[in-house]
Amino acid sequence: MTPFFEISQRIEKISQDALELCREQFEKIDRIAEYNQLKVQKAFIKNSISESHFTPTTGYGYGDRGREALDRVWAEIFGAEDALVRHNFTCGTHTLATALFGVLRPGDKMLSVTSTPYDTIHNVIGIKGSQMGSLQDFGILYDEIDLKDGRIDYDAIKNAVDSTVTMVYVQRSRGYTLRPSLSVSEIEKICEIAKSKNPAVIVMVDNCYGEFVEKREPCDVGADLTAGSLIKNAGGGIAQTGGYIAGRKDLIEKCAYRLTTPGLGREVGATLGHNRELFMGLFYAPHTVSQALKSAVYISAFFGSIGYKVTPEYNEERHDIVQSVGLENPESLVAFCQGIQSASPIDSFVLPQPWDMPGYDSKVVMAAGAFTMGSSIELSADAPIREPYYAWVQGGLNFHSAKICTMLAAQQMENRGLLK
Numbered sequence: 001m002t003p004f005f006e007i008s009q010r011i012e013k014i015s016q017d018a019l020e021l022c023r024e025q026f027e028k029i030d031r032i033a034e035y036n037q038l039k040v041q042k043a044f045i046k047n048s049i050s051e052s053h054f055t056p057t058t059g060y061g062y063g064d065r066g067r068e069a070l071d072r073v074w075a076e077i078f079g080a081e082d083a084l085v086r087h088n089f090t091c092g093t094h095t096l097a098t099a100l101f102g103v104l105r106p107g108d109k110m111l112s113v114t115s116t117p118y119d120t121i122h123n124v125i126g127i128k129g130s131q132m133g134s135l136q137d138f139g140i141l142y143d144e145i146d147l148k149d150g151r152i153d154y155d156a157i158k159n160a161v162d163s164t165v166t167m168v169y170v171q172r173s174r175g176y177t178l179r180p181s182l183s184v185s186e187i188e189k190i191c192e193i194a195k196s197k198n199p200a201v202i203v204m205v206d207n208c209y210g211e212f213v214e215k216r217e218p219c220d221v222g223a224d225l226t227a228g229s230l231i232k233n234a235g236g237g238i239a240q241t242g243g244y245i246a247g248r249k250d251l252i253e254k255c256a257y258r259l260t261t262p263g264l265g266r267e268v269g270a271t272l273g274h275n276r277e278l279f280m281g282l283f284y285a286p287h288t289v290s291q292a293l294k295s296a297v298y299i300s301a302f303f304g305s306i307g308y309k310v311t312p313e314y315n316e317e318r319h320d321i322v323q324s325v326g327l328e329n330p331e332s333l334v335a336f337c338q339g340i341q342s343a344s345p346i347d348s349f350v351l352p353q354p355w356d357m358p359g360y361d362s363k364v365v366m367a368a369g370a371f372t373m374g375s376s377i378e379l380s381a382d383a384p385i386r387e388p389y390y391a392w393v394q395g396g397l398n399f400h401s402a403k404i405c406t407m408l409a410a411q412q413m414e415n416r417g418l419l420k
């Protein structure tokens with residue numbers, strides 16, 4: 001029985017049964033983690049990474065060997081010609097925006113083929129009209145293709161891509177929707193179709209939450225650019241901030257001109273001592289992602305087995321680390337988040353409350369007891385207080401920790417007479 005925490009017999013039993021259900025998935029997750037760990041390790045060895053790469057630079061940061069080596073290692077692991085990995089990408093949105101502004105020019109057209117992108121990208125594109133300096137303000141056109149029954153509409157892509165489309169934009173993760181995440185095989189098919197209609201088209205993939213979930217990454221299967229946040233999967237729970245772009249060499253150069261300035265590009269950017277953490281985070285990432293995946297599978301098995309709607313199901317194939325749990329009413333959402341928070345290593349004493357959040361049209365309750373603020377490779381839950389009352393859960397630096405958080409979440413619900 002669980003030591004140190006008070007857990008009811010019933011929850012212990014549900015947990016035991018859930019673990020039993022998870023076994024096969026856990027083995028699969030371990031196999032992928034080992035493959036990716038060896039891939040990462042090989043790239044470190046091939047590039048002779050040493051302590052000297054961790055030396056901080058200041059000022060302009062000219063000739064930072066660590067920064068240059070990190071880009072090379074990253075490119076190799078992500079199946080790309082080149083990469084730009086920087087602590088001063090402030091978040092995933094900033095990283096994606098840098099890539100979009102880096103390669104698109106006035107008159108170009110961006111076509112999202114995975115329906116409307118993640119919320120924070122709307123202002124970048126200018127979907128709702130904007131004076132903020134969005135892509136639209138600079139004369140870049142935008143269009144999107146809806147999903148068909150929640151899946152990619154390949155025929156519509158075939159019809160829409162022609163010589164006027166500069167970029168096909170793909171979001172791998174479901175984000176905070178209930179659609180399934182995209183497999184790398186599906187991304188491969190999108191690349192094939194798009195390029196058969198326009199060989200010059202740039203396929204860009206928002207890779208957030210997807211890194212190291214499968215053996216292959218988007219650039220392995222024909223994507224030209226991919227980008228993500230370092231306080232999600234690829235930072236391994238160790239990077240304190242940052243982002244990366246990986247892809248075709250000529251495109252990465254353009255992104256570097258956008259990140260700093262035309263002409264200077266990637267030659268500047270002091271790393272201030274961040275290199276060690278970025279290397280170490282990358283080294284840990286395959287393992288950390290496996291822990292987050294096991295946490296998601298367990299949560300799914302736990303709540304699914306007692307009659308809650310969960311997506312994905314515990315035995316479904318996964319392409320990102322996001323798990324949603326339909327908790328059916330506001331009281332359960334709040335109890336769930338408060339329970340997770342109460343077992344978190346950081347800020348366990350904080351009691352999450354539903355609150356108005358910028359960018360949301362309903363109140364949101366969140367649990368985030370993390371070492372890095374806003375990190376979502378650490379166990380976190382977000383729940384907008386609105387129908388259908390789903391909590392979105394992601395992360396888990398280590399499975400044992402996420403497991404007790406899940407049990408305490410259920411315990412909070414049981415204590416309040418809410419658990420099914």
Ligand SMILES: *Cc1c(COP(=O)(O)O)cnc(C)c1O
Nearest residue numbers: 091092093118173175206208229
């Ligand atoms: C997290 C995320 C982003 C970027 O979000 P930030 O909060 O700015 O890091 C973009 N797309 C998807 C699918 C994401 O999950």
